[in-house]
Amino acid sequence: MTETAPARARAEIDLAALQANVRALRAQAPTAALMAVVKSDAYGHGALPCARAALDAGATWLGTATPEEALALRAAGLSGRIMCWLWTPGGPWRAAVEADLDLGISGLWSLREAVEAARASGRAARVQLKADTGLGRNGCQPADWPELVAEALRAEAEGLVKVTGLWSHFACADEPGHPSVQAQLGCFREMLAYAEGQGVRPEVRHIANSPATLTLPESHFDLVRTGIAVYGVSPGPELGTPADLGLRPVMTLSASLALVKHVPAGHGVSYGHHYVTAGDTTLGLVPVGYADGIPRHASGTGPVLIAGKWRTVAGRVAMDQFAVDLGGDEPPVGERVVLFGPGDHGEPTAEDWAKAAGTIAYEIVTRIGTRVPRVYVNTEQAG
Numbered sequence: 090m091t092e093t094a095p096a097r098a099r100a101e102i103d104l105a106a107l108q109a110n111v112r113a114l115r116a117q118a119p120t121a122a123l124m125a126v127v128k129s130d131a132y133g134h135g136a137l138p139c140a141r142a143a144l145d146a147g148a149t150w151l152g153t154a155t156p157e158e159a160l161a162l163r164a165a166g167l168s169g170r171i172m173c174w175l176w177t178p179g180g181p182w183r184a185a186v187e188a189d190l191d192l193g194i195s196g197l198w199s200l201r202e203a204v205e206a207a208r209a210s211g212r213a214a215r216v217q218l219k220a221d222t223g224l225g226r227n228g229c230q231p232a233d234w235p236e237l238v239a240e241a242l243r244a245e246a247e248g249l250v251k252v253t254g255l256w257s258h259f260a261c262a263d264e265p266g267h268p269s270v271q272a273q274l275g276c277f278r279e280m281l282a283y284a285e286g287q288g289v290r291p292e293v294r295h296i297a298n299s300p301a302t303l304t305l306p307e308s309h310f311d312l313v314r315t316g317i318a319v320y321g322v323s324p325g326p327e328l329g330t331p332a333d334l335g336l337r338p339v340m341t342l343s344a345s346l347a348l349v350k351h352v353p354a355g356h357g358v359s360y361g362h363h364y365v366t367a368g369d370t371t372l373g374l375v376p377v378g379y380a381d382g383i384p385r386h387a388s389g390t391g392p393v394l395i396a397g398k399w400r401t402v403a404g405r406v407a408m409d410q411f412a413v414d415l416g417g418d419e420p421p422v423g424e425r426v427v428l429f430g431p432g433d434h435g436e437p438t439a440e441d442w443a444k445a446a447g448t449i450a451y452e453i454v455t456r457i458g459t460r461v462p463r464v465y466v467n468t469e470q471a472g
Contacts, residue, residue, distance in 0.1 A: 096423065098344040098377045098461045102134050105470035106321055106337040106431075108146035113335045114315050115147050118302050121309040122293065124150035124172065126316035128158055133382075133455045134320055134340055135463045137165050142471050143319060144169065152314055156185045156192075163188045172217065172254075174227065182206035186214045191253055195219045195227045200240055200250075207249040216241065217254030218284065222276040222296070223269055224260040231280060238284045254293045255284055259308075262300040263325030270301075274308060300324040303334055321431070322439055322450045330440070331431075338438060340454050341430035342461070345423050346395070348374035349415065358412050359404030363389060371415040373400075375426050378409040382456035383428070390445040394427040394436040396420040429453070 115123050125143035127136045140151050140162055150170045153159040159173035160181065173185065174193025183206040185192055194200050194216045207214040218241060221228030229237045244250040257277045261267035277296050285291075293311040299318035301308045317324055321338035323331050331338055352372055358364040366372075373395060379385045383406050391402040393413060400413040427436040439450040446453070 096345045097347075098342070098381060099464050100133075100457055100461050101341040101343070101430075101464050101466050102138065103337070103339050103341070103467050104138065104142040104465055105467035107134075107139060107142050107319060107339045108471050110319050110321050110336050110339070111143050111146035111148055111315075114299075114302055114313070114318055118297070118306070118309045118313045121295075121297075122149045122312045124148065124152045124295075124312055124314045125319050126152040126314055127162070128152065128154040128316070129455050132317060132320050132322075132451065133457045135465070136162065137167075138463075138465055139319075139339075140167060145471065150312065152316075156181050156190065159190050160184055160188055163190070174217075174219065176202075178202065182214075183210050186210045186212060189215065191215045191217055193217050193219050193227070193256070194237075194241070195221075196229055196233070197237060197240060200237065200244070204244050204249050207244075213248055214250045215253045216250045217256055217291075217293075218252060218289075220255065220257045220277060220280040222257040222273040222280065224258050224273075226258070228257060231276065234280055234283060235287075238287050238289060242288055252289050252291060254295065254312075255281055255289065255291045256294065257296045259296060259298055259301055262298055262305060262308075264327055265304060270305065298324075300328055304328060317451050320454060322454060325449075326440070331438075338429075338431040340439070340457075341436075342428040342457060343430075344375050344377045344426045344428065346373050346420060346426055347376040347410070347422065348372075349419055349422055357404075358414070359388075359407060361405055364404035364412075364414070366414065369417070371417055371419055372403065373413045373415045373420065373424075373426075374410055375413060375428075376410050377428075377461070378407045378411060380408045380458060381461050382458045383411065384442070384446040384448065384453070384456070386448065387442060387446040391428075392437040392441050392445060394434070396424060397435070399435070399437070 125148040131139035154175040172191040186206045203214040219228040295312035297308040297313040302313040321336045354368045356366045388405040403414045439453040443450040
């Protein structure tokens with residue numbers, strides 16, 4: 090959506106801010122290529138518009154979790170390098186090979202399915218072997234690495250695959266000084282050296298995520314994978330605010346007041362009456378709830394900006410709405426309620442909502458639901 094949105098709620102996506110973030114991240118890793126990760130609908134911001142804007146700003150790779158996400162980008166006409174890494178048996182391997190996607194490979198089963206897809210399609214599969222250097226999720230353990238490398242090289246010799254990359258992922262890069270960071274880097278270098286010693290010639294070697302891109306230059310290698318930082322959200326409170334990191338939040342979430350009414354002292358508000366008015370007051374109704382991605386865990390704590398003042402969710406967040414105690418103020422019905430944004434006008438940020446809900450800012454922006462329209466702004470400045 091690029092024009093207008095229903096008055097109930099809208100998520101404004103500032104594409105010029107996204108492009109400024111991409112350029113700032115490229116400056117942090119000037120010797121490496123940059124992958125813009127657009128998984129989960131670009132962390133809730135809209136995959137296709139954000140992917141196009143990121144490429145225009147100098148990203149040379151796109152990254153997704155699932156192959157379906159990557160195939161959708163191809164179907165929309167995006168060329169260039171697209172990598173996907175979250176596979177399950179029986180996935181769309183042949184379609185991915187035929188679409189020239191780079192396929193993350195974490196073990197023998199996935200390599201073998203990629204090889205079978207290559208045979209069926211009559212073209213080599215582009216594969217990137219993932220090393221588990223300590224995160225303990227996807228990836229090949231060091232003890233199993235020699236077997237995976239050997240089988241990949243045999244398939245490459247048969248013309249069935251091309252090993253385009255060697256990669257891994259940090260567990261604690263958002264915690265500066267955590268001992269696992271250097272331990273993982275050391276393990277990654279050892280696994281790289283082994284694979285290259287056996288004859289693997291990758292186009293790219295990569296381990297750096299957003300926090301490592303910002304704070305750990307020795308991890309940049311040939312490519313950095315930037316996800317949350319592209320959208321102007323800090324990868325972690327320990328690293329600083331977005332402004333500290335030279336980033337600008339891309340999403341502003343707002344709604345329109347649906348009701349303003351007077352209530353007496355002692356009036357319960359929302360399910361369970363976890364909030365009861367202390368005196369005569371006014372209540373405002375904000376027409377978004379957990380079905381829109383507003384975290385129920387922020388009941389009683391989530392901040393909003395209404396008529397120039399911070400207010401707090403009064404009582405429980407419901408499926409479609411929540412209330413705020415306006416303290417006797419009477420803003421008009423239809424008044425804009427800003428849940429979070431860059432903070433330029435005193436509004437809360439995604440980080441403020443993360444604190445209120447006891448989670449991380451990644452989750453706040455990613456969970457905003459599909460019935461909140463995305464409205465793309467500053468598109469004329471993007472480019």
